[in-house]
Amino acid sequence: MTSQKVDYDALIPNNVGLADDPKLQRALEEWHPGYIDWWMSMGPDGFQMADVYLRTAISVENEGWAKFDFVKMPEYRWGILLAPAVDGRTIPCGAHVGEPAWQEVPGEYRAMLRRLIVIQGDTEPASVEQQRFLGATAPSLYDMRNLFQVNVEEGRHLWAMVYLLQKYFGRDGREEAHELLRRQSGSEERPRMLGAFNEETPDWLSFFMFTYFTDRDGKMQLEALAQSGFDPLSRTCRFMLAEEAHHMFVGYTGVRRVVKATVEAMVAAGIDDPSDIEAVRALGVIDLPTIQRKTNLHFSLTLDLFGSEESTNAANFFNAGIKGRYHEDKLDDDHQLAGDTYPVSKLVDGALVSVEVPALNALNARLRDDFIDDCQGGVTRWNRVIADAGFDFAIRLPHPAFNRKIGEFSGIEVSPEGELLAQADWDARRDEWLPTAADRAHIESLMQSEFRPGEFAGWIAPPSKGIKGQPEDFLYVKLP
Ligand SMILES: [Fe+2]
Numbered sequence: 001m002t003s004q005k006v007d008y009d010a011l012i013p014n015n016v017g018l019a020d021d022p023k024l025q026r027a028l029e030e031w032h033p034g035y036i037d038w039w040m041s042m043g044p045d046g047f048q049m050a051d052v053y054l055r056t057a058i059s060v061e062n063e064g065w066a067k068f069d070f071v072k073m074p075e076y077r078w079g080i081l082l083a084p085a086v087d088g089r090t091i092p093c094g095a096h097v098g099e100p101a102w103q104e105v106p107g108e109y110r111a112m113l114r115r116l117i118v119i120q121g122d123t124e125p126a127s128v129e130q131q132r133f134l135g136a137t138a139p140s141l142y143d144m145r146n147l148f149q150v151n152v153e154e155g156r157h158l159w160a161m162v163y164l165l166q167k168y169f170g171r172d173g174r175e176e177a178h179e180l181l182r183r184q185s186g187s188e189e190r191p192r193m194l195g196a197f198n199e200e201t202p203d204w205l206s207f208f209m210f211t212y213f214t215d216r217d218g219k220m221q222l223e224a225l226a227q228s229g230f231d232p233l234s235r236t237c238r239f240m241l242a243e244e245a246h247h248m249f250v251g252y253t254g255v256r257r258v259v260k261a262t263v264e265a266m267v268a269a270g271i272d273d274p275s276d277i278e279a280v281r282a283l284g285v286i287d288l289p290t291i292q293r294k295t296n297l298h299f300s301l302t303l304d305l306f307g308s309e310e311s312t313n314a315a316n317f318f319n320a321g322i323k324g325r326y327h328e329d330k331l332d333d334d335h336q337l338a339g340d341t342y343p344v345s346k347l348v349d350g351a352l353v354s355v356e357v358p359a360l361n362a363l364n365a366r367l368r369d370d371f372i373d374d375c376q377g378g379v380t381r382w383n384r385v386i387a388d389a390g391f392d393f394a395i396r397l398p399h400p401a402f403n404r405k406i407g408e409f410s411g412i413e414v415s416p417e418g419e420l421l422a423q424a425d426w427d428a429r430r431d432e433w434l435p436t437a438a439d440r441a442h443i444e445s446l447m448q449s450e451f452r453p454g455e456f457a458g459w460i461a462p463p464s465k466g467i468k469g470q471p472e473d474f475l476y477v478k479l480p
Pocket residue numbers: 124153154157218244
């Protein structure tokens with residue numbers, strides 16, 4: 001593996017030799033003020049002058065790649081960092097499998113590649129926009145710090161994609177980089193490109209669910225792009241994955257702490273029945289059925305991000321060698337899939353059945369299945385907290401056909417267990433399965449800020465350990 005040292009003193013910290021590429025440097029420096037404008041107007045609202053205990057990437061080696069210090073967010077050192085090059089790396093899949101990985105954009109796949117990078121890039125600022133008002137209701141300074149950490153890193157991920165656009169795609173790359181700052185989450189006339197990134201993140205349970213499920217879609221997409229035969233994209237995504245792990249940690253531990261506070265309060269109050277919603281809510285915590293409904297919502301919204309189960313676009317990306325499967329380089333097959341099949345759940349004669357389809361067309365379904373497996377681990381651990389407290393209740397991931405707007409199941413209604421429903425049955429039971437106005441109102445009522453060091457809002461348990469080993473009462477955010 002070879003990697004260049006990080007030039008941390010430059011205006012734009014980088015390990016891509018920016019100082020030796022004046023044209024690119026100029027393009028990025030021209031883009032920079034627009035980015036800062038975007039960050040100031042669309043980034044964390046009301047906390048731009050706070051000193052936040054943040055990690056900043058200063059190296060790409062596995063050990064010690066980040067340093068922790070107090071930073072005002074607008075002064076965060078957003079850098080361009082590629083994972084070390086793998087010597088002799090080859091294209092891992094498709095028609096060119098085994099050929100040396102591309103260091104320049106392959107002309108015949110230029111448009112496809114640009115589209116993939118733009119779609120990935122669009123999600124990064126979108127989530128910052130979705131989360132911009134959460135600081136004001138943070139349940140602790142620890143959580144506030146984690147929110148801002150996620151936000152600045154999504155900002156860096158935007159830089160990562162903009163670097164690729166500016167360096168490798170000339171004029172249209174510059175235009176796309178500009179557009180990434182113009183679209184806006186939830187906007188009528190210029191929305192973000194993907195549905196889940198135009199939804200609101202109005203409260204902290206939504207934030208934890210988003211970072212658990214939707215950032216995990218990000219992880220899966222980055223994993224697939226890390227398998228790209230276009231080596232700069234692969235290296236960029238490999239380093240982003242190091243940061244992404246923390247985002248899912250925030251989501252996993254966040255939901256776990258919510259569950260913990262709930263079951264502890266129930267035990268203390270002597271409540272045995274998790275479905276006694278009124279009694280549980282009166283304790284100032286979030287009842288388990290509401291957590292289940294939030295799980296159903298965020299999981300199903302996130303599944304839509306994988307696109308149609310069967311997709312010729314996905315087949316084209318794979319054939320071209322610009323997007324692989326999850327862990328492509330560890331899979332043991334010919335990496336071309338010409339005659340192979342893959343089982344996809346489909347609606348046939350009014351029933352959901354598993355059908356073998358050409359594997360090349362089923363790559364979205366496959367990545368989605370890998371995602372579902374990846375989601376289950378944390379859910380199982382949430383359930384352990386519930387079981388350990390003595391309750392007979394388990395959070396379950398709903399059936400993949402539940403509440404879908406894209407793909408094979410978009411036209412049907414299905415229960416979380418996978419039972420096909422007539423529209424009237426769905427309408428009658430929807431409120432059992434998806435968050436209701438009353439659920440939202442209860443969550444909303446709990447969103448009171450707690451800014452005293454070491455204190456936590458009652459609806460969420462403290463974390464088991466501090467960031468970077470800091471004590472529980474550490475002042476993670478110094479408010480101005
Ligand atoms: Fe990201």
